[in-house]
Amino acid sequence: MLGRGDAGSLELVDLSGDGVESGRRPWPAADAAAVVTARPDTRWVWADSARAYRSILRAGSRVARAWDLRLCRRILRTAVDPAGRGPLGPADAWDDTAPSIEDEGLFVVGAQDEPSVDEAVAELRRQLRTVASAPDPTRLTLLLHGESAGALVAEEMHLAGLPWDAQVHERILTDTLGQRSPASGVPERMAELADHVRAALGDDTVNLDSPPKLLRALRRAGIQVASTSRWELADQPHPAIEPLLEYKRLARLLVANGWAWLQEWVRDGRFRPVYVPGGVVTGRWASSGGGALQIPRLLRPAVRPDRGWVIVDADVAQLEPRVLAGMSRDLRMAEAARGRDLYAGIVAAGAVSTREEAKYAVLGAMYGATTGQSGRLVPRLRRAYPVAMRLVDDAASAGEDGGTVQTWLGRAAPQPDAEWLDLASAAGAEGADPLVRDRARRAAGDRGRFTRNFIVQGTAAEWALCWLAELRARLDALGAVGAPRADRSGEVFATRPHLVFFLHDEVMVHAPREMADAVRAAVEAAAEAAGRRMFGSFPIDFPLDVRVIETDGVTPHDPPG
Structure with missing residues (x-):
């Protein structure tokens, strides 16, 4: 364990696996990286990887294993000790989010x-x-180890950065949005679309970026909609709708990943988002900066490896159903998935007629659909795969009853x-108002849909953590070969393959x-x-779609000459 001693x-x-101390000694804070390097097989325990490991990485060292006390406590609190009457005790400072790091360069362990x-x-x-x-x-320990390994990966990917070609990004923006106006900053393509919309609505001044003002203009033009969502607008047969939907699409790109985003988040040929492991209640990651979890397909060509390097990009087919x-x-669902597209396997088993129906049915089962095409197809899936469906149905029932x-x-x-809980109690009282009971039924249904999906999405996040940890270890075993990368800001990764991106069921590795x-x-x-680590010998496989991205010649972030 590394922690704060006297005078900073x-x-x-040194601790045994059951927490028994066998010795301790002081160490200068500036030499944290040397401590880590000298003990490569140690599982390091510290308060927060986002603080402790970041400084160690920047000093040029890495650790193989860790135990992140704050991340682990978050899991243990809800899983074992939610009422605070067990070993963890009442909530205290360990339950708080780690203090933010405003200037990475100032922090030392x-x-x-x-x-x-x-x-x-x-x-x-x-x-x-x-x-x-x-x-x-045993299972819970695997989860805690996986969560802690994910925290290490998050810091490593932030330091290494995803290779990103700013010139390609700018070219895509210009081709898609048009040139920016020097006066207003509005891209010309968006300005043209806005003019078409205003003309069709008969309103030369409406602000398309203001939902209340746009909604009023739509209604004045006879378009009776309750909101400006693209799903509702798409059903309206009016000449303003098509250019408005296109304008909204381009506006989302401009706001989320436009020139301002490029200037803020891409430097020296690297996109370095801030990952938040376990940032969602299911265990999925979140991002507190850069929008790493929402990179649109349109901008994927901007992901460019350095000269002499490649990016190996892999994603899992139908992770959650598997x-x-x-x-x-x-076993019947596992057989449908074995060695092939799972949806095609469901069709081959005779549960539904088309791949599209199979996809709708599976999504409906995991998200609790009761209406529409998904709701219509779920009963067929229940007949074909009763074991799998019983699991999510039972989870939904537990949620509806207020359980976890x-x-x-x-x-x-x-x-x-x-x-x-108050609403459920009021609805269950004798002589309860029918409106209260209706609200309670809807609330129970919402919670049932949440718990139904929670167990599947959360377990998929656990599989992804195991994948990350396994891959990180295997990349380390490959060693370091080849010429150093063009970008040397993360020296620890300059000559070895390393993870640079993770999104739920996708990873990217930058490699010689x-x-x-x-x-x-x-x-x-x-x-x-x-x-195997998750499900033992049960015969379910996780096939990958793997692509190797190469860049020929000198890219804009290669050094000159």
């Missing part, structure tokens, strides 16, 4: 706002006792809030060109290993 120094504490090493040791022991009290400590088959132990559910490894869904085949094999082997 580091304290290095041992800063005064970090918990002391004694506080960290005590917290680790509480967590270990909590794990031991869980119904399945996870559902694995966690439910539904857990993922395959043990992450728990949040408890119902006080408002939900001569290692492309080895990296591809590592990505695929890691997916297979993640499936």
